[in-house]
Amino acid sequence: MHLPHLIRTPLLVLLLTVPGAAAFAADRPPAPAGWRAGTGRANITPGDAVWMTGYATRDHPAEGTAQALWVKALAVADPAGNRGVLLTLDLCGVTREISDRVAAELKRRYGLPRSAVMTNVSHTHCSPWLAGNILALRVFPPEGVQKAVEYSRQLEEKMIAAAAAALETLAPATLAWGEDAATFGINRRENSEKDAPARRAAGTLRGPSDPRVPVLAIHDAATGALRGLLLSYACHNTTLSFYQWHGDYAGCAQAELERRHPGATVLFTIGCGADINPNPRGTVALAEEHGRTLADAADRALGRQLTPIAGTFASALDDVPLTFASKPTEAELRTAMEKEQPNKSMHQAWSMAITAQLRTSGDAALRYAYPVQTWKLGNLSWVALGGEVVVDYGLRLRAEHQGALWVFGYSTDVMAYIPSERVLKEGRYEGATSMIPYGRPGPWTPGLEEKIIAKTHELLAQTHPK
Ligand SMILES: [Zn+2]
Numbered sequence: 001m002h003l004p005h006l007i008r009t010p011l012l013v014l015l016l017t018v019p020g021a022a023a024f025a026a027d028r029p030p031a032p033a034g035w036r037a038g039t040g041r042a043n044i045t046p047g048d049a050v051w052m053t054g055y056a057t058r059d060h061p062a063e064g065t066a067q068a069l070w071v072k073a074l075a076v077a078d079p080a081g082n083r084g085v086l087l088t089l090d091l092c093g094v095t096r097e098i099s100d101r102v103a104a105e106l107k108r109r110y111g112l113p114r115s116a117v118m119t120n121v122s123h124t125h126c127s128p129w130l131a132g133n134i135l136a137l138r139v140f141p142p143e144g145v146q147k148a149v150e151y152s153r154q155l156e157e158k159m160i161a162a163a164a165a166a167l168e169t170l171a172p173a174t175l176a177w178g179e180d181a182a183t184f185g186i187n188r189r190e191n192s193e194k195d196a197p198a199r200r201a202a203g204t205l206r207g208p209s210d211p212r213v214p215v216l217a218i219h220d221a222a223t224g225a226l227r228g229l230l231l232s233y234a235c236h237n238t239t240l241s242f243y244q245w246h247g248d249y250a251g252c253a254q255a256e257l258e259r260r261h262p263g264a265t266v267l268f269t270i271g272c273g274a275d276i277n278p279n280p281r282g283t284v285a286l287a288e289e290h291g292r293t294l295a296d297a298a299d300r301a302l303g304r305q306l307t308p309i310a311g312t313f314a315s316a317l318d319d320v321p322l323t324f325a326s327k328p329t330e331a332e333l334r335t336a337m338e339k340e341q342p343n344k345s346m347h348q349a350w351s352m353a354i355t356a357q358l359r360t361s362g363d364a365a366l367r368y369a370y371p372v373q374t375w376k377l378g379n380l381s382w383v384a385l386g387g388e389v390v391v392d393y394g395l396r397l398r399a400e401h402q403g404a405l406w407v408f409g410y411s412t413d414v415m416a417y418i419p420s421e422r423v424l425k426e427g428r429y430e431g432a433t434s435m436i437p438y439g440r441p442g443p444w445t446p447g448l449e450e451k452i453i454a455k456t457h458e459l460l461a462q463t464h465p466k
Pocket residue numbers: 123236274388
């Protein structure tokens with residue numbers, strides 16, 4: 001029952017049929033049309049015997065489904081009709097090829113510019129391995145690779161279907177945002193997992209983290225019902241490491257909020273949480289507890305005065321030319337192939353991947369086009385950075401930008417970790433050795449932080465014309 005609609009229809013008929021109505025309407029500026037929004041979703045849980053991703057230690061395919069995995073879409077249109085669509089996925093990573101092909105199809109069908117399609121994965125480690133993403137996680141058997149290729153093809157179709165559903169159900173809506181906080185994410189480079197609970201209790205947790213939980217609410221313009229909700233958090237989605245499909249804490253937060261708000265599609269984007277882990281972790285009960293903690297934060301934000309989005313939509317996307325600092329020698333590639341060491345299969349996969357890259361591309365294998373994307377939704381800006389972005393980027397961009405800004409990592413192309421200059425210098429996993437499972441020749445060349453930050457400010461300025 002939509003009473004406002006029933007009331008409006010006769011008035012509209014009156015305006016169109018009474019002589020002089022056109023002149024009457026032209027005398028006044030038209031009432032400002034509002035924003036529109038639409039949502040869509042598709043189940044992307046793989047079938048049986050598909051290999052999982054995220055951990056090099058898993059030695060056989062998934063055994064079952066503990067929680068369904070989803071692609072969800074949120075389409076928005078400003079009063080002038082400029083549209084954008086955000087796709088969020090319960091996956092560990094995504095490739096540039098997948099994001100670009102989906103965007104190209106949405107351009108063909110709906111005329112959307114490339115920059116108006118944004119892709120973000122939650123980084124759940126209980127999701128399928130995609131061919132080409134974390135490509136040297138281990139040496140997979142040929143039928144495992146074949147299944148991954150087939151899964152990717154179906155995934156693209158489902159991403160397009162979810163986006164299409166969202167774009168085709170655009171309806172008048174009010175968009176508004178707020179923020180709360182959650183603290184289960186801790187800096188994993190500075191706090192041992194074991195000591196963290198005592199450190200938290202004593203207030204002595206070390207290292208930067210970002211507790212903010214930004215929330216975008218989409219209410220039906222006619223009924224006021226909550227139709228969509230986007231929340232974000234900067235923390236690895238790694239409570240779980242078993243052999244079941246599961247969305248981890250982010251999947252639990254979405255499911256919990258959809259249970260509390262029937263009829264609403266709830267989406268999750270991950271922030272710059274590459275060096276942040278949930279704590280404690282290890283069980284489904286803990287993933288559910290962290291999910292409830294995030295859902296509570298979102299509901300607290302919803303319960304306060306939200307900031308309405310007015311103005312217009314704009315988007316930009318460009319690449320930053322980055323380079324890898326070193327080229328492995330023949331001897332290093334041979335050692336990786338032959339040496340008895342933990343995760344030997346991963347080192348072998350790295351050796352084979354780098355050998356193939358150098359043979360095919362030569363020194364071009366040392367270059368990488370790194371994607372930076374920005375959206376402006378009226379008075380709120382979003383930045384979507386590729387790769388596993390450490391927390392320093394989110395904190396720095398929020399501090400430097402004049403105005404409301406959300407920063408997402410794990411967007412468009414999850415090609416490697418993206419350390420800040422500090423983390424690159426310190427090295428260890430996020431700064432150096434994670435390049436092995438990602439199948440990259442070596443660490444990034446110093447200077448990447450300034451290049452990425454400069455490009456982000458440049459694109460933010462483009463989407464906020466003076
Ligand atoms: Zn990660």
